[in-house]
Amino acid sequence: MGAPPRGKKPITRSLAEYVQRQIDPLAARQGFGEASLLIRWREIVGARVANLCSPERLQWPARGRKAAPGRPQEPATLVLRVEPGFGLEIQHMAPAILDRVNAHLGWRCVDRVALRQQALDIRASAPPARPAPPDPARRAAAEAATEGVTEPALRAALVKLGERALAGKRKDDRP
Template sequence: MAKDDPAEFKRRNKTLSVADALAGALDPMLKKRGFASREILAQWPVIAPEPFNRTTIPDKLSWPRSSNNAEGAVLVLRCAPGQALFAQHEAPAIASAVNRFFGYVLVREVRLSAEPFTPGSGQRRQSPEQPSTSAMAKVTTATESVEDEALREALRTLGLALSVRTERKDG
């Protein structure tokens, strides 16, 4: 490589956020679904009016084929079970909320997808882990000299939570 080539001086050991690291993998998939960027998906809880920010999620944007038509795209939403009729009735309000967020007519119509959406399906379920008996005894011994009942219980809870994290790291 020549010294004037900017690729030669590119830093390769910089820290990246997960979003930046996955951008290369997600962007082609999003473009197939009609999204120019991840913004509508990432900001959906802010964009959509209540309760649609929790009960719907954008599935796809269908753009009109003619280049003359600048009226916007059709936004296809996945909807939680039992919310489809309500979402279809409020489709104009959802479209105007999206357009208001972006500042131009992005969506002219909202339709519902046949694909199901379960609220919270993207959230991780965590099973509560119990600390070992030795950790419980150690925390109880360390906090028994605290006179204030509420403070002692708070310190005990904190100590047990930290012991579970430490055991998970070591294990």
């Protein structure tokens, strides 16, 4: 890619801009005018609500039903996928969710919430946290501390516990 022409600075864009440009057409198929509602769901409704539900689609009224002159377009219904067992809680939070969604979108385009109880995919897609690789010095210290233990299974468990306990200890801590 060469250097930019003299006097012009290169245009830098964030990765989010590229991703949003690719997601917008996919989001439009689900009734969302833009992908920001999907991408920023956690910021819009808060972490607690986002852990319990996610937006699935916006259902707009049929196009054949035109609004009367001087009346605004009929609002949409927000379909939420809700973790099983939390439907009642989300139903009680619906007015606050609607207010936040409409504030984010900039106009009162959603006036109803429909709930669909189904497990969220968010937890399944998150990779499990990997433990840090074992430190040979910590392992040696833990094995030295468990020398007197004769039962192999108990000793292995104590060594593992000792490694983890020593991992939390800082160098400047006193013994």
